[in-house]
Amino acid sequence: MMSKLATNMVYFIAVFACVGLLPALLPADDRPADQTDLNDSAVENPLGSSVTTLTAGQNHWAFQPVKKPPRPDVVEHTWPLSEVDFFLLSRLEDEGLTPSEDADRYTWLRRVSFDLTGLPPTVEEIRHFRDDTPPLAFAAVVDRLLASRAFGERWARYWLDLVGYADQIGTSNNIFAEYAWRYRDYVIDTLNEDKPFDRFIREQIAGDLLEYDSVEEQAANIAATGFLVLGDLEIVEADKAKLHADIIDQQLVKIGKAFLGMTIGCARCHDHKFDPIPQRDYYALAGFFYGTQSVYKTDQGVWSDAIDIELPETESDKAARTERTRRHTERIAALKQERSQAVARKSELDELVEKGEPPADQEVARDEVTKERDELTGRIEQLDKKIGHAEFFTPTVPRAYGVRDIGQPVDMRVTVRGNPHNLGDKVPRGFLQVVSNVLPDIPQTESGRRQLADWLASPENPLTARVAVNRIWQKLFGTGLVQSVDYFGLRGETPSHPELLDHLAATFIEDGWSQKRMIRSLVLSRAYRMNSENNERGSDADVGNRLFWRMNRRRLDAEALRDAILAVSGQLQPAAGGPAMPLEYPENVNNIDPESVNPPSFEIVKFRPEQAFQRTIYLPVLRSEPQPGTADLRNMFDFTQPAQFAGQRSITAVPTQALYLMNSPFVKKHAEDLAQRIMQDATDSDARLELLWLRALNRPITVEEKLDAEAFLVDDDNHDWIELSHAVLASSEFLMRL
């Protein structure tokens, strides 16, 4: 999704483009890149590489090699704390601007806590930081946050937005993706281990083909390839050739967006209209997946299913599973025994009734028999469902969705106008020619995904590192250096600070593609410390803050908002991952009859009790329905639809959000918990107000606020405190990090 500002801009452009005012309205350097030259000179032949397009495209900034620029000179020598600061300050000085003052320590702590972990700081953390000595205090906080499990839980969700993650396969018939969570947990672990980003790429594209040193590593490699499968697979597609082509398309679109910032999918049916991607390149890349299997045809009706792959187990895993299997078998036996007893008793009663006993004049006794018989009928039905369910979900070897190479992979043929039954020429597997026209050396029996992964993860690839560091920057500073974070093509935004972008990309590669170290260096910069308040001078020159003369304020996304409410109410419960879908409850599962033409499906009517208190990333993500349960605020607060691959969410303010904050049982409940907690932890209203502000807004209450709040607390009773807590949880300041 585009940034807020970019969205405004396109809206603006769109409205005027319709009536033909655009060229006159926009100053020359604001106009979108002009494509006429490219279009005019592009070679018509759909199979040949459009030489002119490629040559013209090669001049585009994003395809230039990354070069580490020298540190620029600055006048205000005392301001910079890190390399980044020199680049920003130098540009600000060029424009006659000065950076904003440092934010106060409370603001900085809340900011860095949300940005790194998606959670607010605790009262203890705030007090500790307040009393700690600079400059080491800042680094100590950052190191603590980066080392917490919450870091991976926060940043994994950003990555899942680019993957189309959901706990459902396709959108038809509510088919559960039983093992999708393995990929989600893999991403969390990867971030927390600070696995190098180039390795992260290799595992997701070709994990199944990589060497490994341990069972755990092998399992992680397999789970990583879930990246290629967990999209909106329409497994009910009746035309299987089309299904295969559509899956490949989805894989290319995802890889293009997530790693390269390119819209490769545009070249499926013709040469890309704007970017130097001939149709030939699409099929060269598609070839890597033509020899890769992601789904298989099941025995049921028209259905296919995503491939699930057994994961290797450690010895202790195996022992634990044996024990689980034993208990499970016992449970089934017990259920069956109960069932046969119920059936026996019911037939006794049936017999009685049939014989006309007890006689009609003994009304009470008669009613009792009928009642017991009806209860037994219901009970047997229930037991049948439980037994069927238990027999379906037996403990098995752990599995994950992933891919595998097919026997003899071959190159793919062009599908004419995207029609998989109308095939054109074969295209040898290869890469985007505008970046590299060297054909990879692929062993005959392999799909070539390993070679593709190496190319994507190469330090020489001009796109990968730039796209990656720009994403990190955007998550910390609110807008990207390139504002169109998923699109670095000719029609995308140009970088606001090209040298800084290259500095970051080069440093990232040099530093072993470590995301944690990149994040650490950015949040310890002076730039990250600036306050987010406006000033006239800055607003006059650069109201959109493209030059970063102040920090951008950010509204919390759906996950951070829910998690923050749980955290301040004191109800947040830690979780270690695992299945999101509560499929262990028979009432949540339908259609497990193997004779059915449709696969087993879900209907979530019951959650595990603890799911109401766990972080949002652990709750089920659905494709075909609004998001369920206590995470339903994702339906109002700009959650990325899982059919999309989007590195940035839109931020809207619509009345349905306000209705949620005012009236939802979730916010009301946690306002009550928060109030109760405050009232327990402090005894007089003065101390309670201090605590409420510190806990929810992470700063001391001001005198003015205190007067206002005291006036609000007419009776100073339970009800007043709940109302006050509710108001604080719905306030703009709670919804944002400044």
Next chain:
Amino acid sequence: MKRIPTLDRFSRRHWLQTSTCGFGGLALHSLMSRTASAATGPLDARAPLHEPRAKRVIFLFMAGGPSQPDLFDPKPLITRKHGQKIVAPIDDQQIRVGIANSVALGPVAPVRPRGESGMMLSDLMPHVASVADDLCLLQAMCTDNKAHAPATLQFHTGTLSDSLPSMGSWISYGLGSENEDLPSFITIHPPNDVRSYGSSFLPAAHQGTPVNVPEDDMASAIKYLRDPDTNANVQRRRLDFLQRMNKRLLDRVETDAQIEGIIESFELAFRMQSETPKLVDLSGETSETLELYGIGDEQADRHGRACLMARRLSEAGVRFVQVTVRGWDHHGDILTDLPKSCAGVDKPIAGLIKDLKRRGLLDETLVLWSGEFGRSPWSQDISGKSPIEKHGREHQQESFCSWMTGGGVKAGITYGSTDDFGYLPIEGRVHLHDLHATMLHLLGLDHEQLTYPHAGRDFRLTDVYGKVVDEIIA
């Protein structure tokens, strides 16, 4: 000083315009007139590109795939061969199920010529049949997928996967709203897939607002519209405190479009709580009108209420109102189930058309009736063991029937025809993209010009397809 290349000077105003949705138009307008007199909001009514034939759309979506061989397009060949195996030219690239016992299946009830036009309509919809001379029946519609989810998505957004703006959003984007107090796109009993009313990359103001017909006094039409345990004064007092907090924050950061947007959204939400129930309250309608829509009738009540609400919203100026009716997926026992589905909508739909007509609204309102696809002329028997009386019909996207009425379409015509089986179009084929193009055309919009730039290219509802069906335009 160098000029910084950005349009951000407009950001605050634009952010407000593009972000605040629906119900709050009026207050938004007044807020903006205080701050930016020349502003135009995304929902402000906009002039169409050419002379429109319709101002508004009501889309009656029959989810599941209503059976056109039973309702509109019976075939003598099929009726003659009823119960017998037939060899048909079906596409062998597609896997099919439940066809081992597949036989020709004649209509489950008589289908006869109606009115002066002689349009073919089933006895299962006598009330709709009585307005046949107002309808424009498309007998050779087609789409691209035979599974519900992708087909439904395509019907609403033009695409089989991905997440693109829905047609209601495009129309809202193209024309804005005629009523500043209402959203421009409302979807009653919406399909499950939120993308069917999503605005995707179009500004959020154009997203559909899902509404339910409240089943009792405690139910609310919009989720979280009310908090039954808190009285309005207590809520207002809390809201006042919270708004004071918000304003203090705004003062502290000097200016912030986002915070202003949030402040405004709370006021709108508060007003929605009292305004929305009035909007969905049907008690002001006469008993004759209620009767016309089949309200009070056991089978038709729910859809009658939905259709009447649709008329009220449309009359009030909502550009695009959708009513979804589920339950048309008749894979088995179509003999029993199709009459039930028809009884649920016959009066509501006919009532809607008659009501629009007598109010003089039909000329400017385009009503579209369609499923996401239709059903096969031969039977389906998933169990493989049922007698023909218990057979149903399989999905069919190769050809099916939809109809339109009102704003700018010819009345009393049947357009297009299918082969002897009722399987493939032979003339007057209308692909879904053509239907979208035609609908936009009737609203005064050009489907090739109504575009929005996103991710480096211009998107449109019809992608690279679509042709206006001139033959059906009055």
